[in-house]
Amino acid sequence: MFGHHRNDKGRDDPDDLVLEPRDVTFDWSNLPTHWVPDEPLVTHTCNVLHLLLPAGERWFVDLFTRAVPLIKDDRLREDVLGFIGQETLHARSHQGVLDHWKTRGIDTDPYVAQIEWMFRAALGDRELPAKRREEWLIERLAIVAAIEHITATLGNWALNSPALDAAKADPTMLDLLRWHGAEEVVHRAVAFDLFTHLDGRYLHRARAMLTTAPIMLWLWVRGIAFLMRTDPELGGRVKPRWRHYFRASRRHLLPPAHQLVGQTLNYCRPSYHPSKEFSTGQAVAYLASSPAATAAAV
């Protein structure tokens, strides 16, 4: 009964956190189209998040809600419920950006419809016998765990991106990215622990990441191209180029490729556990000073 404690990694980084959603709101009425000034590629690379996350996070919430009855660990159940609340608010906050764009005449529906199809149809439920239905649910939890490692990697990058402040990026958008990033870092172990509790087979974990990461990259590239075509201020004149990405990442305006590839491979190591990566303390400190999180209703 006393042997369950996960890690004793010193007293510096807070551990065993209770996860709670925060009731945040963001006002987009003053958001410029290129919210990183003169950096359309950087702006739209970050903007792809708004296209992917509302549908994706609603899918997580749906899967996790159905996984709750399978959990035989009260502590993990608490974590999963906190995770569900946080993801619901993430989805809603990114949806707010899409809704704002719509009022400005930027229509992202065609791209979002494809993402909705991917999560709700391709990765949705099937008419299956109960046993196979459960297996399909858990297989998809392996995919959620893989995506959550990627979002924690991106969240950790967002918390350590002073170059975006120096480039005079819109403070409200930076707060959205960092608030979301901080909660991703704080709850980074939940999806992994849920998968480990219900399944835990190494092959399934690694396979999910090796399939998911290239698809995420592909969706990102398509999303950037789509947004740059739709961008009313670019009028289709500027095309995304890989060299623009590498230039921006060298200037620390976007996460560097080696970090993303490195973290993808890191996840595939048998000894990987999310608690060994990133700093909970830094994320918690951000949440204590984030304008949106501190202004949240009591």
Place this chain on the structure above:
Amino acid sequence: MDDYQIPPPDLRGRAHADRMFRMLGALVTGYEWLANGAHSRRPSTQRVDRDLNLVVDEIRIEGQNVRSYRLVAAGGEKLPSWQPGCHLDVLLPTGRRRQYSLCGDPRDRGSYRIAVRRIDTGAGGSRELHDSVGTGCALTVRGPRNGFPYVRADRYLFIAGGIGITPILPMVKQAAADGAQWQLVYTGRSRASMPFLDELSALDPARVRLRPYDEFGFPASGSELLQYAPNQATVYCCGPAPIIANVRRDLPDSAAQALHFERFTTPPIVDGRPFEIALTRSNRVLTVPADRSALDVIRQQIPDIAYSCQRGFCGTCRSRVISGEVDHRDRVLTDGERTDTMTICVSRSRGDRIVLDL
């Protein structure tokens, strides 16, 4: 369901379905086939027991109506480690579950210490501990869990109100040990009612500011407490709800830059009336008392029900209403959703009975 056979329209509006997404659909089908393949079977899920069986080793009087309990493992084992800000879930002999902050020394792996103020008008948890849990009593606890994480910083302002000193005390000691620049403002009804003054007197007296209400009055604003904040300080605040609300409001006008706070409870139910809930799927009728939420009552029957914020903003607990008029108290449902949905964590019934699809 099952419309994955038909991929979404092309991104540039061409007449055919999107070719790349058609490939993605095929990839998912292949993945599913792999998932159902004949290789290693999924191991069965093991039940994880999180209970710690502890024994009350020592009880001390720490102030008017405040007692501290030293807890040790029934078999004398080492206890799970904890950090300042952690609490225990204590299961009382009558089945009540209460959370108490750990207020001892995190380096002591042999015992935990919690402190409890007896509240005669409360729901009975503190009375039960004070009246019927003595030295040698067995207690089952869960945890520790951290709802109030302490993060290393150079400058701190700690604000404690009454029994809210319990999570703050280990933080103050840690900050002092680390050589941080810190200030503590400690309020409470009177000096006699404020626990742990003796332990605090061992710290630098220039950093500890005692402000009992009977000498200074109840703090009229957050600024009154935040005035002691070192420049760019991180604030940790635990105490009565009005103090936390005032500190949150006045933080932007202070020298401090970040605020961590911990509330004791979910917000009280205002103007609650008792009502009945009929659950059609589980075929049960439950009574919700005036001072409890529908979620609270339903959870006892359906332990796997999904909920999260318990404050009516996340919408996780939304449930379909079959009949009955709902007193909507959430901040998340749209008017359209309100016609047939309720968030059971905060919303109640206008009439005597509500029927839910649960």
